[in-house]
Amino acid sequence: MEHTPGPWVVYNRGIGWEVHRANMPDVPVNNGFRDTFTEADARLIAAAPDLLAACEAIIEEQSIGMYGAISNEGIAQLRAAIARATDREAVQ
Numbered sequence: 001m002e003h004t005p006g007p008w009v010v011y012n013r014g015i016g017w018e019v020h021r022a023n024m025p026d027v028p029v030n031n032g033f034r035d036t037f038t039e040a041d042a043r044l045i046a047a048a049p050d051l052l053a054a055c056e057a058i059i060e061e062q063s064i065g066m067y068g069a070i071s072n073e074g075i076a077q078l079r080a081a082i083a084r085a086t087d088r089e090a091v092q
Helices: 039-063 072-086
Strands: 008-012 017-021
Touching (some): 008 039, 017 039, 039 072
Antiparallel strands (some): 008 017
């Protein structure tokens, strides 16, 4: 299954939150039912490409034999993606 590539950004339009591709700020990502989301849903949707990339990077580390430990870079990538999804500072 193909997804719309990121990066995605979140906008508050006053009547709800919208998710847009970063290079197409006037074209919302339509969820099939409505064009606006709750803030939490919009942030999670916008962070989805980052979360997917972080998970794929960690799977790749494991497949090349780095069992039992995730690299500092992998952890940092996950923390940054989670922070973006939740609108919180990345935990160190």
